[in-house]
Amino acid sequence: MVENKQVRQPNNPRPQEWLAKDHSLQYIADYKPFNFVDGEGVRCSIYVSGCLFNCPGCYNKAAQNFHYGQPYTQELEDQIMKDLAHDYVQGLTLLGGEPFLNTQVCLKLVHRLRKEFGHHKDVWSWTGYTWEELQKESADKLELLRNLDILVDGRFLLAQKDLTLQFRGSANQRIIDVPKSLDQGKVVIWDKLVH
Numbered sequence: 001m002v003e004n005k006q007v008r009q010p011n012n013p014r015p016q017e018w019l020a021k022d023h024s025l026q027y028i029a030d031y032k033p034f035n036f037v038d039g040e041g042v043r044c045s046i047y048v049s050g051c052l053f054n055c056p057g058c059y060n061k062a063a064q065n066f067h068y069g070q071p072y073t074q075e076l077e078d079q080i081m082k083d084l085a086h087d088y089v090q091g092l093t094l095l096g097g098e099p100f101l102n103t104q105v106c107l108k109l110v111h112r113l114r115k116e117f118g119h120h121k122d123v124w125s126w127t128g129y130t131w132e133e134l135q136k137e138s139a140d141k142l143e144l145l146r147n148l149d150i151l152v153d154g155r156f157l158l159a160q161k162d163l164t165l166q167f168r169g170s171a172n173q174r175i176i177d178v179p180k181s182l183d184q185g186k187v188v189i190w191d192k193l194v195h
């Protein structure tokens, strides 16, 4: 007899069901300055704590907990700005956890980055939300989206896992050029995508 195994899927929120103000404790799971793996060029990456998607096979399960890690501090923010100031650093990367459920921290950071560096530094973010879902989301999420250069979107889906993909773990995820997509009102894929 063939066993009918139910494969658990990630959670699917209704529009604006999950809000950073109800969930975020403004905790940071990790900060990795000067890395080469979280986007294009040399980057400073901040991993915020807390995610509700609960994707089976999540690459950073510990960081799904909103209590994980350390509180975000002004000292850390000052250090990140100092690290970003190096000429060889291309930009900031937001990961998690879920950056869009930690908009208090992420917005503070990207607003300061834009104030100090304008568009000389870029901002990449990963999210479990899809681009289409984010269009129906809360004002804080839309404000964060407007401040990004690149968004890697969508849940991690085990059934579509592919470790050969650039900067993403499953084939449903997309590397999206945010300014062009907002301008054209549809998803525009990063023009440097190789695979």
Ligand code: SF4
Residues within 6 Å of the ligand: 010, 051, 052, 053, 054, 055, 057, 058, 059, 060, 061, 064, 096, 097, 098, 127, 128, 129, 154, 155, 156
């Ligand atoms: S969206 Fe990302 S961080 Fe959240 S559960 Fe899925 S894989 Fe993990």
